[in-house]
Amino acid sequence: MSEPTMPDPREVLRLEGVRKSFNLGTPLESEVLHGIDLRLRAGELTALIGPSGSGKSTLLNVIGLLDPPSAGELYLLGRPTRMVDDETRTRLRNEAIGFVFQFHHLISAFSVLDNVLMPLMIRHGKPSATEIDLARSLLDEVGLAAYADKKPTQISGGQQQRVAIARALVTRPPLLLADEPTGNLDTRTAQSVFELFHRINAQFGCAVLVVTHDPRLAANCARTVQLVDGQIVSDALNSPLDG
Ligand code: ADP
Ligand code: MG
Numbered sequence: 193m194s195e196p197t198m199p200d201p202r203e204v205l206r207l208e209g210v211r212k213s214f215n216l217g218t219p220l221e222s223e224v225l226h227g228i229d230l231r232l233r234a235g236e237l238t239a240l241i242g243p244s245g246s247g248k249s250t251l252l253n254v255i256g257l258l259d260p261p262s263a264g265e266l267y268l269l270g271r272p273t274r275m276v277d278d279e280t281r282t283r284l285r286n287e288a289i290g291f292v293f294q295f296h297h298l299i300s301a302f303s304v305l306d307n308v309l310m311p312l313m314i315r316h317g318k319p320s321a322t323e324i325d326l327a328r329s330l331l332d333e334v335g336l337a338a339y340a341d342k343k344p345t346q347i348s349g350g351q352q353q354r355v356a357i358a359r360a361l362v363t364r365p366p367l368l369l370a371d372e373p374t375g376n377l378d379t380r381t382a383q384s385v386f387e388l389f390h391r392i393n394a395q396f397g398c399a400v401l402v403v404t405h406d407p408r409l410a411a412n413c414a415r416t417v418q419l420v421d422g423q424i425v426s427d428a429l430n431s432p433l434d435g
Contacts (some may be wrong), residue, residue: 290360
């Protein structure tokens with residue numbers, strides 16, 4: 193039993209004792225996350241770092257309600273989620289969480305604008321005029337207003353990742369998760385994608401959790417959480433950089 197705490201109105205996500213095992217070998221051998229406690233607040237940009245195989249993607253999939261924890265509880269907007277049925281879990285995910293992956297999974301046959309609209313089309317079919325306006329303003333926000341009618345193959349890798357970010361934001365999620373979004377981008381492009389995360393975070397006020405391998409990109413985030421062997425070994429606020 194955890195201690196009763198004052199509800200924090202800015203809390204978007206809270207993990208309490210989250211464990212995750214995959215059904216291979218003995219439960220101990222197959223446990224990848226060993227009791228994770230973590231809170232994410234609105235307006236907070238957090239970097240998640242850690243060696244390859246430490247469980248970062250597993251943690252993101254659990255946080256993103258793609259994969260249920262084996263034990264512990266995950267509260268999304270104050271709501272416990274572990275025991276909810278699949279339909280409710282899908283609805284919570286679609287309503288509250290935006291995803292950006294290393295490989296952006298844009299649909300090559302669709303225009304940039306239609307790719308951004310995709311989560312809304314999946315949700316309810318044809319987007320409204322207001323939603324199309326929102327998608328265009330998001331493309332503007334990520335610096336791609338002029339590319340709305342292009343196909344993903346006609347733009348660069350960095351631009352494609354920006355489209356994926358606009359797509360993740362089109363549902364106005366309170367939580368944005370990004371798994372190594374700059375993993376296959378050059379340093380300068382990666383930096384500009386991170387600057388975009390900073391802007392989004394300030395402007396939309398969502399909680400953003402970004403996995404990165406690059407310690408310099410992590411140091412620029414407000415907070416850095418480090419995962420080693422499925423456990424959080426450090427969780428610290430970064431001092432703001434001067435200049
Ligand atoms: P990271 O993203 O930090 O590189 P992962 O979360 O991908 O690490 O993987 C952590 C560990 O969990 C690895 O040992 C990996 O083999 C294991 N793992 C991840 N997904 C699965 C799965 N679906 N089934 C079995 N083992 C998995
Ligand atoms: Mg990973």
